Amino acid sequence: MLFRIVSTRLIQNAKFISRSFSSTTKLNAKVTVCGASGGIGQPLSLLLKLNSRISHLALYDIVHSPGIAADLSHISTKAMVTGHLGPDQLRAAIEGSDVVVIPAGVPRKPGMTRDDLFNTNATIVRDLADAVAQYSPKAIICIISNPVNSTVPIASEVFKKRGTYDPNRIFGVSTLDVELDVNQVNCPVVGGHSGVTIVPLISQCTPPVSFPQEDRDKLTKRIQNAGTEVVEAKAGAGSATLSMAFAGARFTDSMLQALAGEEGIVECAFVRSDETEAKYFSTPLLLGKNGLDKNLGLGKILDYELNLIKAAMPELKKNIQKGEDFILKG
Ligand SMILES: NC(=O)c1ccc[n+]([C@@H]2O[C@H](COP(=O)([O-])OP(=O)(O)OC[C@H]3O[C@@H](n4cnc5c(N)ncnc54)[C@H](O)[C@@H]3O)[C@@H](O)[C@H]2O)c1
Ligand SMILES: O=C(O)C[C@H](O)C(=O)O
Numbered sequence: 028m029l030f031r032i033v034s035t036r037l038i039q040n041a042k043f044i045s046r047s048f049s050s051t052t053k054l055n056a057k058v059t060v061c062g063a064s065g066g067i068g069q070p071l072s073l074l075l076k077l078n079s080r081i082s083h084l085a086l087y088d089i090v091h092s093p094g095i096a097a098d099l100s101h102i103s104t105k106a107m108v109t110g111h112l113g114p115d116q117l118r119a120a121i122e123g124s125d126v127v128v129i130p131a132g133v134p135r136k137p138g139m140t141r142d143d144l145f146n147t148n149a150t151i152v153r154d155l156a157d158a159v160a161q162y163s164p165k166a167i168i169c170i171i172s173n174p175v176n177s178t179v180p181i182a183s184e185v186f187k188k189r190g191t192y193d194p195n196r197i198f199g200v201s202t203l204d205v206e207l208d209v210n211q212v213n214c215p216v217v218g219g220h221s222g223v224t225i226v227p228l229i230s231q232c233t234p235p236v237s238f239p240q241e242d243r244d245k246l247t248k249r250i251q252n253a254g255t256e257v258v259e260a261k262a263g264a265g266s267a268t269l270s271m272a273f274a275g276a277r278f279t280d281s282m283l284q285a286l287a288g289e290e291g292i293v294e295c296a297f298v299r300s301d302e303t304e305a306k307y308f309s310t311p312l313l314l315g316k317n318g319l320d321k322n323l324g325l326g327k328i329l330d331y332e333l334n335l336i337k338a339a340m341p342e343l344k345k346n347i348q349k350g351e352d353f354i355l356k357g
Pocket of ligand 1: 065088134135144148151172174175202265268
């Protein structure tokens, strides 16, 4: 059990690394990282600088971004790196972007829920999403900033206000919950991205695994608590950064592959959804040239997993409503 949790937070996927170093599908994408100077932003930007599908990497933050950009530009890979500091330079960072990744905002300290970050991060994500909606409305947005259950609805409402909303282009990155192991073990994790709203579908693991019910229950709770374990271990110094950077780089690479026309690219992410009674929900998604191509839905699940989804609904719906209200009534 420990193996699964440990490897969940340390995503190591040799296939991802090799495919992003030397892609066969050509794409000269501009990717913008908003929050590029942070604990996630810096290693994420480093990994993206190594991605041969990217020709322009734009780094935006309210601190230090020119320095981070100068540093990364000394790595001899294809992508040109530009640094953009503060709101006056946000437009230049975003204009012409194919993919905008957002890890901007504060992380948790021990004892906090992701929802406790709402007051600070809602405004940050609102303003960044508004810039994307104006200056690069066709870009794919990958939102890492918590609480993801609310920041994705916030971005969606901002785009609606600007008249540029396309639900197939706004993703909450829940990749960190999903990937399990170096040896290609994969388990879809559906629902949202906090506590009980994180629902691992252990019955759909590949290769298949089988557990007594008691162990299945323990493992499920441990996966739901995996982010909190890191927050506690970091003891006030933040939440997962390096594993999230890898997860974010992997999700971005999958998106770039799909945009370049590769077929069969599937990732779980938190998106506008009709799969359950929650308006936004994470499930396996087939990605395509325009972002979300087809929602692959929940598939066949156990009654135990169905009950987890039912238990997630009140909190998930509350988080979503809170995000929508922030824009609609704010
Ligand atoms: N989705 C996930 O699975 C997942 C995993 C880990 C962390 N997170 C979340 O990611 C976020 C970032 O975490 P971190 O550890 O990198 O935090 P951090 O504090 O190390 O970095 C955040 C960065 O955002 C920047 N920033 C703040 N306001 C900004 C603005 N208006 N515009 C642009 N940049 C701005 C800061 O200057 C800083 O560089 C947090 O909200 C955290 O909860 C999500
Ligand atoms: O736990 C956190 O606050 C950060 C992130 O959501 C995670 O799952 O690691």
